[in-house]
Amino acid sequence: MNNFMKLQFAAVSNNESFARVAVAAFVAQLDPTVEELTDIKTVVSEAVTNAIIHGYEGNPEGVVTVSASIINHTLHLNIEDSGLGIADVEEARQPLYTSKPEMERSGMGFTIMENFMDEITVHSGVGLGTRIQMIKQISNDLTQMN
Amino acid sequence: MSLKMQTERIEHTLIVRLQGELDHHTAEKVKSHLEEQIAMNTFTHMLINLNELTFMDSSGLGVLIGRYKQIMERGGQMVVSDVHPSIYRIFEMSGLFKIISVHPSESEALASLEVVS
Numbered sequence: 001m002n003n004f005m006k007l008q009f010a011a012v013s014n015n016e017s018f019a020r021v022a023v024a025a026f027v028a029q030l031d032p033t034v035e036e037l038t039d040i041k042t043v044v045s046e047a048v049t050n051a052i053i054h055g056y057e058g059n060p061e062g063v064v065t066v067s068a069s070i071i072n073h074t075l076h077l078n079i080e081d082s083g084l085g086i087a088d089v090e091e092a093r094q095p096l097y098t099s100k101p102e103m104e105r106s107g108m109g110f111t112i113m114e115n116f117m118d119e120i121t122v123h124s125g126v127g128l129g130t131r132i133q134m135i136k137q138i139s140n141d142l143t144q145m146n
Numbered sequence: 147m148s149l150k151m152q153t154e155r156i157e158h159t160l161i162v163r164l165q166g167e168l169d170h171h172t173a174e175k176v177k178s179h180l181e182e183q184i185a186m187n188t189f190t191h192m193l194i195n196l197n198e199l200t201f202m203d204s205s206g207l208g209v210l211i212g213r214y215k216q217i218m219e220r221g222g223q224m225v226v227s228d229v230h231p232s233i234y235r236i237f238e239m240s241g242l243f244k245i246i247s248v249h250p251s252e253s254e255a256l257a258s259l260e261v262v263s
Contacts, residue, residue: 013169013170013171013174014171016169016170016171017167017169017171020201035231035232038201038232039232041201042201042203042232042236045169045170045201045203045205046203046204049169049170049203049204049205052170053170095240096240103208104173104177104208104209104211104212105204105205105208106204106205106207106208106211106240107204108204108207108236108239108240109203109204111239111240112203112204112236112239115235115239
């Protein structure tokens with residue numbers, strides 16, 4: 001079964017829960033485990049929060065795009081913004097690194113994304129925005145099927 | 147998708163019970179409410195009960211670490227209880243267990259603080 005969805009929304013913090021619940025509802029058709037679903041909700045929350053805080057620096061006119069594809073029981077997730085971009089992606093991906101310590105950011109967003117998903121690729125350019133692509137295979141336990 | 151917070155003072159400890167989802171959106175509310183409580187300076191330790199917290203991401207970690215620093219500055223201790231498995235993994239990944247002790251229940255967490263106060 002292959003399937004696709006795409007969402008666009010304003011870069012406001014109210015939409016963080018909307019984005020993760022929407023993606024979780026889309027992924028539900030693969031019968032993921034509770035743990036897999038929580039992993040996916042968490043990484044959506046991390047990437048969307050990054051877009052809002054860092055990409056657009058809180059500018060509500062920014063637009064965040066979330067798209068997800070299901071290809072053979074594998075979830076392909078894209079989260080993009082057209083904001084400021086990241087000058088040094090390697091530095092940003094270091095555990096505990098944050099460019100905004102004064103906002104009490106923990107610097108764990110990318111580490112969580114790397115741990116909860118099978119693959120992550122970050123494309124970013126200063127002034128161009130950031131696109132995070134993540135892949136996760138969803139377990140396909142036939143004994144769970146009716 | 148919101149967050150509710152209930153606080154109770156027992157002896158030298160402020161117990162904070164979080165219910166719902168702790169993300170960047172709701173973290174601001176938790177931060178400002180707890181900072182107000184800390185500024186009133188009527189307790190030494192903080193116990194955060196996460197039994198009814200169903201979701202937390204790295205924004206939640208930021209809020210906990212921020213309050214940990216404030217409580218440490220006044221010579222108190224911060225402990226956490228009733229952590230769901232999914233939140234436990236984020237704690238593990240961030241090394242939070244090295245600085246904040248986690249207890250299976252609120253009563254055990256409170257007992258650990260009464261020993262030090």
